[in-house]
Amino acid sequence: MTTVHQNRTAGLSRRELLKHGGTAGALMALVVSGGAVLSADRAWGVETSALTPQTMATLIQLARDIYPHDQLADKYYAIAMKSHEVKAAKDEAHRVLIEQGVADLDRRAGAGGYRGVGWEEDRVAILRTIATTPFFQAVRGGLVVDLYNQPAIWPIFGYEGESYSKGGYIDRGFNDIEWL
Amino acid sequence: MAAPFDLKDDHVVVIVGSGAGGGTLGNELAQKGIDVVILEAGARHEYTDFINDEWASFQQLAWTDKRTTSGDWRVHKDFPNLPAWIVKAVGGSTTHWAGASLRFHEHEFKALSTYGKIAGADLLDWPISLAEMEPYYAKAEDKMGVTRTNGIPGLPGNNNFKIMKAGADKLGYKECSTGRMAINSQPRDDRNACQQTGFCFQGCKWGAKWSTLYAEIPKGEKTGHLEVRPNSMVIKINHDKTGKVTGVVYADKDGKLHEQKARIVAVAGNSIESPRLLLNSESSKFPHGLANSSGKVGQNYMRHMTGSVYAIFDKPVHMYRGTTMAGIISDEARNDPSRGFVGGYEFETLSLGLPFMAAFLDPGAWGRSFTTALDHYTHMAGMWIVGEDMPRVQNRVTLHSDMKDEHGMPIADVHFDDHDNDKAMRNHAYKQGQALYDAVGATRTFPTPPYPSTHNLGTNRMSEKPADGVVNKHGQSHDIKNLFASDGSQFTTGGAENPTLTIVSLAIRQADYIAGQMSQRAI
Numbered sequence: 001m002t003t004v005h006q007n008r009t010a011g012l013s014r015r016e017l018l019k020h021g022g023t024a025g026a027l028m029a030l031v032v033s034g035g036a037v038l039s040a041d042r043a044w045g046v047e048t049s050a051l052t053p054q055t056m057a058t059l060i061q062l063a064r065d066i067y068p069h070d071q072l073a074d075k076y077y078a079i080a081m082k083s084h085e086v087k088a089a090k091d092e093a094h095r096v097l098i099e100q101g102v103a104d105l106d107r108r109a110g111a112g113g114y115r116g117v118g119w120e121e122d123r124v125a126i127l128r129t130i131a132t133t134p135f136f137q138a139v140r141g142g143l144v145v146d147l148y149n150q151p152a153i154w155p156i157f158g159y160e161g162e163s164y165s166k167g168g169y170i171d172r173g174f175n176d177i178e179w180l
Numbered sequence: 181m182a183a184p185f186d187l188k189d190d191h192v193v194v195i196v197g198s199g200a201g202g203g204t205l206g207n208e209l210a211q212k213g214i215d216v217v218i219l220e221a222g223a224r225h226e227y228t229d230f231i232n233d234e235w236a237s238f239q240q241l242a243w244t245d246k247r248t249t250s251g252d253w254r255v256h257k258d259f260p261n262l263p264a265w266i267v268k269a270v271g272g273s274t275t276h277w278a279g280a281s282l283r284f285h286e287h288e289f290k291a292l293s294t295y296g297k298i299a300g301a302d303l304l305d306w307p308i309s310l311a312e313m314e315p316y317y318a319k320a321e322d323k324m325g326v327t328r329t330n331g332i333p334g335l336p337g338n339n340n341f342k343i344m345k346a347g348a349d350k351l352g353y354k355e356c357s358t359g360r361m362a363i364n365s366q367p368r369d370d371r372n373a374c375q376q377t378g379f380c381f382q383g384c385k386w387g388a389k390w391s392t393l394y395a396e397i398p399k400g401e402k403t404g405h406l407e408v409r410p411n412s413m414v415i416k417i418n419h420d421k422t423g424k425v426t427g428v429v430y431a432d433k434d435g436k437l438h439e440q441k442a443r444i445v446a447v448a449g450n451s452i453e454s455p456r457l458l459l460n461s462e463s464s465k466f467p468h469g470l471a472n473s474s475g476k477v478g479q480n481y482m483r484h485m486t487g488s489v490y491a492i493f494d495k496p497v498h499m500y501r502g503t504t505m506a507g508i509i510s511d512e513a514r515n516d517p518s519r520g521f522v523g524g525y526e527f528e529t530l531s532l533g534l535p536f537m538a539a540f541l542d543p544g545a546w547g548r549s550f551t552t553a554l555d556h557y558t559h560m561a562g563m564w565i566v567g568e569d570m571p572r573v574q575n576r577v578t579l580h581s582d583m584k585d586e587h588g589m590p591i592a593d594v595h596f597d598d599h600d601n602d603k604a605m606r607n608h609a610y611k612q613g614q615a616l617y618d619a620v621g622a623t624r625t626f627p628t629p630p631y632p633s634t635h636n637l638g639t640n641r642m643s644e645k646p647a648d649g650v651v652n653k654h655g656q657s658h659d660i661k662n663l664f665a666s667d668g669s670q671f672t673t674g675g676a677e678n679p680t681l682t683i684v685s686l687a688i689r690q691a692d693y694i695a696g697q698m699s700q701r702a703i
Contacts, residue, residue, distance in 0.1 A: 065547075066546045066547070067538075067546060067550070067551050068547070068548055068551050069551055069554070069555060071555070124547060131546075140544075140546055144538050144539055145235065145535070145539065147538075148534055148535045148537075148538035148539075148554075149234075149235050149535045153534075154534055157534050157554065157555070157557045157558070158496075158498075158557060158558035159500065159533060159534040159557055159558070160498075160500070160501075161232070161233070161533070162232035162233060163232060163377050163378055163379070163501075164232045164377050164379070164385045164386075165232075167375060167377075168374075168375030168376045168377030168378070168386075168502075169338075169375075169376045169377065169378065169501040169502050170374075170375045170376040170377075170502075172501070173498065173501060174336075174338040174339065174376040174501040174502035175336060175337060175338050175339060175342065175502070176339065176498075177339040177342050177343070177496075177497065177498075179495040180342055180343065180346050180620070
């Protein structure tokens with residue numbers, strides 16, 4: 001689960017974050033601060049201007065719920081969702097699609113909003129009710145490329161990527177299966 | 181060494197498209213001393229420019245111009261504007277193909293006689309037989325360096341093949357090998373041997389896989405009789421009062437229109453673009469498009485019955501290492517209606533990288549059921565199924581009623597409804613494929629739906645009688661003597677085999693015919 005802490009001060013210290021987060025430090029994955037979504041450890045952040053940072057934080061959670069890989073850190077989902085910020089800045093219709101889509105998700109989730117729903121299964125149940133909407137289709141359709149096309153995640157899945165520069169696999173295990 | 185020909189030079193043969201049909205025909209004619217201009221819609225990327233990255237390569241090579249789809253095929257739902265995964269570049273889809281080079285079976289040239297009349301199918305016998313094709317198949321296999329022909333050894337099997345072979349043995353299949361592939365297993369024809377790099381679909385960076393881009397076109401250019409003009413999108417074929425074609429209008433890379441005069445025009449733009457061009461060349465004399473007195477231009481679009489089966493094992497496989505299509509099982513290619521369908525199919529190993537596996541394993545799927553499959557990517561094996569589909573009148577390429585491309589040419593709409601025979605065959609293949617992997621200990625299997633079509637066939641089909649098709653047994657229009665179809669659009673029926681070898685064989689045969697007709701001044 002993602003807990004988002006709102007703070008208008010851009011220079012939020014880790015101590016302050018923890019204070020705001022109360023005892024929820026271990027759950028604290030994303031922080032909304034000023035015009036950005038930050039990771040709790042400040043290792044990365046996504047600045048937003050067209051979309052609200054709250055919307056971006058929800059998109060990141062939504063992305064994880066659509067393609068959940070527990071071995072992938074949030075930043076890869078954030079990188080994938082950044083394309084919606086870029087597109088929303090150029091295309092008002094897209095901005096509205098995303099903002100309204102997220103608002104609709106929050107409405108369906110009830111008090112606390114989508115990010116306040118604790119179990120993935122319960123969030124997915126909400127997603128099933130919107131799976132045919134243009135909003136969901138736009139997010140999923142972009143994500144399937146923007147998530148899995150990040151070369152940085154390939155080694156996490158064991159996919160070795162480009163092989164020509166290494167001379168292919170002729171001497172590197174193309175036929176190394178031993179368990180048959 | 182390319183021989184630039186003048187736009188007004190009306191003695192040249194103009195070929196539209198530079199893939200398996202057009203690129204081969206161009207070289208064959210040039211070798212005979214006939215002057216040829218190939219107009220290719222795409223750019224020229226030499227094989228060293230290819231990219232070992234699925235999406236980046238797709239951007240470099242794929243035909244992504246907008247098309248629309250309709251019908252009950254799943255591609256319409258999953259990829260409504262991408263009916264086909266084919267190439268817009270010099271070399272056409274021979275840059276992208278996997279290399280499988282199997283001859284048609286005898287019965288596949290006689291589909292109507294063998295299968296009988298089938299409701300909802302527009303079956304027809306080819307006007308040629310296997311016996312007539314055999315010498316040309318032999319020439320094509322030699323030209324392309326097909327393994328297991330002409331004394332060329334088979335390719336070594338990769339991990340994905342080894343899994344297939346173990347499963348095939350368990351199921352009692354007898355015809356499983358690393359196949360007949362137009363991929364060099366040893367250096368040949370001044371081209372490298374396969375280095376088991378993978379990424380066959382992204383263009384072979386070693387030039388080990390046969391492609392017209394580097395195996396045919398440069399040889400033709402060397403003769404001084406062949407010019408390839410890239411970034412040249414043909415939008416109309418012109419004709420004179422007698423109905424003979426006289427040249428083509430094409431847009432260059434800046435969108436500027438030119439007319440290239442021609443003695444003969446051969447369309448080889450793949451089975452979507454070729455009928456699109458003929459239909460768009462309508463005139464007062466030919467109000468339904470060129471070569472279309474039968475009304476068959478664009479009809480009987482075939483795409484092969486396809487699907488894939490992927491499987492996860494409890495131990496590593498690394499299927500992406502090595503040749504993409506590394507093994508073939510042909511036992512199910514026979515015609516045996518007791519299985520509940522006519523015609524047959526092949527199993528051919530296939531692998532996709534992680535980015536394409538995510539896009540194609542189960543398009544539109546999401547959630548843990550889907551992502552746990554990708555979590556075991558290194559433990560996956562996979563194979564493609566490719567079989568004969570039924571030609572149907574309603575399965576057709578038409579011009580879109582209002583959407584146009586940047587040159588003002590109506591875009592193509594591709595309508596396809598699966599025939600019940602296609603569905604029965606696909607279900608049989610899924611069952612057999614899953615059983616094969618289960619027999620090797622798969623912990624989970626996936627009957628994966630068809631990808632956008634790579635084998636596009638039949639939209640200008642060959643027929644004995646002019647009323648039944650568009651071209652005769654030489655690919656020559658029944659209506660217009662100096663107009664030819666030279667790609668897979670000529671196919672009367674699809675057979676179960678990957679079409680490239682047959683397209684190349686037909687192109688070699690057609691070059692002989694065209695040269696003969698020219699010297700007799702018949703055209």
